[in-house]
Amino acid sequence: MRPRAPEVGPERLSLRAALRADVRAGLHAAAARARTTTARLAATTLRLLWPPGPRHGAALFAMGVAALGCYGMSFYSTLPERLPTALDWRSAAALLARDARPGDAVALAPWWSERAREVLPASFPVLAFPRLAGEDLVGVRRVWLLSLPGAPGHRPDLERDLGARASAVIGPERLGGLEVARYDLRTPTVPLAFLPDLLATATVSIGGRSCARGARGRFRCPAPPSVVVAREVREVDSLPRPCLCARPPPEPGTPLTIAFPAVPLGRALRGHTGIAGEAALAGAGSIRLSVKVDEEDIGATEVPPARPGWQAFQLDTSRQAGRVGTVTFTVTAAKVDRRDLCFDAYTLPE
CATH class of the missing domain: 2.60.120 (Jelly Rolls)
Incomplete structure (x- = not known):
């Protein structure tokens, strides 16, 4: 029969906890001192290799302009991949023409994506508004949100506005560079x-x-x-x-x-x-x-x-x-x- 380990009293447990806390505090302090020392050494090395002078600010400005230029070229080179193709627009138009019914409208995100007006059925009301929280949406029972998630300036404002007013949300469904979701309004404004x-x-x-x-x-x-x-x-x-x-x-x-x-x-x-x-x-x-x-x-x-x-x-x-x-x-x-x-x-x- 194995002998039982001696019981450890609460005083010894408290002592061990205090020792562990002291060790952790010491490690954190040492890490902080190491980070500070590293930053000082990096700054000193930079001053030795590149002493401040009249051309220092101009060089930094030129580097910033170059970095922004590289970002701009990268942004525009990848933009076609993030925007919907003609096939994507036709697919969205076909989906809406198939599933839409009276009392439906389309909201655009971003709201300036006017290409939708060219491809959607002419009878479809288009809500080109940056926000819909305070809009009456007269005669609208369901809102189809047509989103370009990769477009510049895309924000989830319309999703939040419509989600707060919806009793049900269907989707979103991805169609290439487009997303389509349907929001059934909880209390639509249907006038006489x-x-x-x-x-x-x-x-x-x-x-x-x-x-x-x-x-x-x-x-x-x-x-x-x-x-x-x-x-x-x-x-x-x-x-x-x-x-x-x-x-x-x-x-x-x-x-x-x-x-x-x-x-x-x-x-x-x-x-x-x-x-x-x-x-x-x-x-x-x-x-x-x-x-x-x-x-x-x-x-x-x-x-x-x-x-x-x-x-x-x-x-x-x-x-x-x-x-x-x-x-x-x-x-x-x-x-x-x-x-x-x-x-x-x-x-x-x-």
């Missing part, structure tokens, strides 16, 4: 009516005089210079916005009226206003947009001068919910204004 799409049914007048309906649903009003009301995609705050575009009448205070008949109404009328293009940085006064439902004022919003943005508004229509009515927008300006007002509006269900 999106009024810019109903412009063909509207009546437009300026100062009580009717405006003639022209080609492609545009209205031209008899005012010198002429005032045009149209459904367009305009740049507002550097982003594309589908909207009703109208310039206030040339005479301050003269109303421009746009009336939509038989609009299905719900709990609210929601929309946005902004000034198209660089004119948003100018302006002498505010542009006012007031709203009526069946001749009853329900609210108004104003676009101030020199304040770019796509500003949201929401007006209560719960009293009119469940029926159809005439929604009338009136545009006025207190001063002469040559800016184009861009606005959208849609009715939300109960």
Whole structure:
């Protein structure tokens, strides 16, 4: 029978632990001293081999420029390998054409990869936005995220924004230099009516005089210079916005009226206003947009001068919910204004 090892008391265990701690501390201190000594020796050697002088800084600058040049050449030489080919784009277009359904849209990452518009079906809405966290995404139930993971400037911002709003995520699926993922939105904004799409049914007048309906649903009003009301995609705050575009009448205070008949109404009328293009940085006064439902004022919003943005508004229509009515927008300006007002509006269900 093997003899039992003598038991070690807690005092001896504490002593051993203290000794191990002292040894570890000594080793760490020695390593730190060695690193410091090595750095000092390297600096001293560099000064001996290459003494500082007037040309020292110039040489370092030249070395930095050369390093950046090498990096740039390497970057551009490998860029074609990291970008999608024509076959990759066709594969993505075929996948979306096969699996898409009404209520789908495509988001681009990076958002400036406009090549997608050339290959995707024309009926596919394209969301070319750097972020989607604050966007209403009107009428969109599912978002297909088309990503170029190897492209310069690619960031996961859109993946995070859509992931926070999704009830399910399918993918991503790799197609060469592209990735395709589908995000099913948890609470999509599905309106009863999106009024810019109903412009063909509207009546437009300026100062009580009717405006003639022209080609492609545009209205031209008899005012010198002429005032045009149209459904367009305009740049507002550097982003594309589908909207009703109208310039206030040339005479301050003269109303421009746009009336939509038989609009299905719900709990609210929601929309946005902004000034198209660089004119948003100018302006002498505010542009006012007031709203009526069946001749009853329900609210108004104003676009101030020199304040770019796509500003949201929401007006209560719960009293009119469940029926159809005439929604009338009136545009006025207190001063002469040559800016184009861009606005959208849609009715939300109960």
